[in-house]
Amino acid sequence: MTHLRTIMIEELVRRNYSDATHECYIRAVEEFAVYFKCPPDRLGLEHIRIFQAHLFRDRKLSPNTVNQHLAALRFFYVKTLHKPWNTAETPYPKRVIRLPKVLSPDEVALLIDSAIIPFHHVILMTLYATGVRRAELAHLRVNDIDSKRMVVRIQGGKGLKDREVMLSEVLLKTLREHWILHKPKEWLFPGGKWHTSSNPITPKVAWQACHQAAKRCGLEKKVHPHVLRHAFATHLLDADTDLRTIQMLLGHSSLEQTARYLHVSKRRLSAAVSPLDSLTLSNKGINPDV
Numbered sequence: 001m002t003h004l005r006t007i008m009i010e011e012l013v014r015r016n017y018s019d020a021t022h023e024c025y026i027r028a029v030e031e032f033a034v035y036f037k038c039p040p041d042r043l044g045l046e047h048i049r050i051f052q053a054h055l056f057r058d059r060k061l062s063p064n065t066v067n068q069h070l071a072a073l074r075f076f077y078v079k080t081l082h083k084p085w086n087t088a089e090t091p092y093p094k095r096v097i098r099l100p101k102v103l104s105p106d107e108v109a110l111l112i113d114s115a116i117i118p119f120h121h122v123i124l125m126t127l128y129a130t131g132v133r134r135a136e137l138a139h140l141r142v143n144d145i146d147s148k149r150m151v152v153r154i155q156g157g158k159g160l161k162d163r164e165v166m167l168s169e170v171l172l173k174t175l176r177e178h179w180i181l182h183k184p185k186e187w188l189f190p191g192g193k194w195h196t197s198s199n200p201i202t203p204k205v206a207w208q209a210c211h212q213a214a215k216r217c218g219l220e221k222k223v224h225p226h227v228l229r230h231a232f233a234t235h236l237l238d239a240d241t242d243l244r245t246i247q248m249l250l251g252h253s254s255l256e257q258t259a260r261y262l263h264v265s266k267r268r269l270s271a272a273v274s275p276l277d278s279l280t281l282s283n284k285g286i287n288p289d290v
Contacts, residue, residue, distance in 0.1 A: 004041055008080045015079075018158070020135050020203075028072035041081055045089050048073055052090065063093040100230035101221060102264050108231050111210070114217035119195060120209035122178045127206065127225050129171040131232035131250055133158060134206035134225035140188040142179070147172055154251065163251045233258070238267040 005026065012022050032051055033040040048070075055061045055069060070092055077083045103111065108128055115121035126137055136157050144153040150167040157163060175188075184190050187200035195201075206225045214223035221227070229250070236246050247258040262268055 004039070004080065008076055011075070011079045018135075018156070024068060025072035025075055028069045029076050031069075032073060040076065045086060048090050056093075063096050067092050067095065097260075099260065099263050100234070101227055102234045103219075103221065103223070103227060103231045105231075105235060107219060107221075108228065108235075110217050111213050111219060111223065111228075114213040115209060116212050116216060118178075118181065119189075120213065122174055123189065123206055123209045124213060124228065125171055125174055127210075127228040128232055129168040130154075130165045131229050132165070133229065134203040137206055137225070138189065138200050138203045140200075141186055142184055142188050144188065145172070145175060157251045161251055161253075163248065165249050230261070230264075233261045234264055234266075237261050237265045240267075 008026065008029065009022065012025065017025075029040055032043070032048075035051055035054065036043055036047055051073075052066060052070065055066045061069075070090065074085050074090075078085050112121065112124045112128065115124055123137065126132070126140075127134070130137075130152050132140075132152075132154060136154050139156065140152070141155075144155065145167065146153065147167065150169075150172075151164040152167050154163050154165065178184075182190065182195050184195075186198070189195070189201045189205070191197040191199045191201045191205075203225075210223045210225055210228070214221075233246050233250055236249070237243070243255060243258055243262070246261070247255050250258060252258045
């Protein structure tokens with residue numbers, strides 16, 4: 001491990017950044033150095049501008065992903081090297097806000113039933129029943145399942161915030177069967193080939209569970225763990241759960257983040273009537289004879 005990498009990790013740890021942010025920031029700085037074949041502390045804002053153009057032009061990355069790279073490089077220069085950073089010379093691209101992709105309840109059921117192994121089946125059920133992120137799922141502990149209060153504790157979620165979500169009766173039954181089969185001691189989902197490791201699974205396992213199940217059942221939509229999180233939120237909204245409650249269950253810092261699900265809620269959309277239907281038209285079709 002290089003001296004610069006060590007210092008950067010120390011700065012990230014001191015600020016209590018999450019493991020996911022550690023990995024993302026370190027990888028971004030490494031890619032920057034590899035692109036120019038030069039140690040990153042010898043590169044400046046001119047190189048960052050060139051690299052930013054490379055991310056857009058050659059790697060075809062989205063504006064949001066490019067923003068992540070810039071945030072990592074800014075942290076490296078400002079917090080690790082203690083160098084100035086001019087946002088006017090390295091502007092952040094405008095963020096793209098896209099509507100979440102949502103599966104119907106039938107598609108969710110099909111996906112869960114198509115898990116290739118029982119371990120993946122439990123993972124998919126937990127993702128949908130709790131709305132957790134894949135990194136949060138990977139770090140669930142056995143004692144996070146509180147069957148007396150019927151809640152699941154999410155510790156150290158995004159932004160290092162704790163929260164609780166409801167524990168489904170169906171999920172509890174499945175988790176008990178999972179425990180009998182694997183006997184997990186600390187981590188709810190142990191890693192290793194036979195899931196007996198003292199370490200938890202990596203978040204990639206949740207991604208694989210979704211990808212393989214979607215491929216097996218022939219879902220044309222691109223499915224990943226966050227799609228089940230979107231389905232969790234949207235289906236709660238369709239069931240008349242208030243937006244504030246959904247915000248708390250998802251662990252969103254602002255209601256604005258949660259409000260985007262209003263745009264994809266089937267119940268909300270079907271409740272509105274198009275103004276076209278209230279018009280009296282002399283000819284409602286292009287060809288009256290058809």
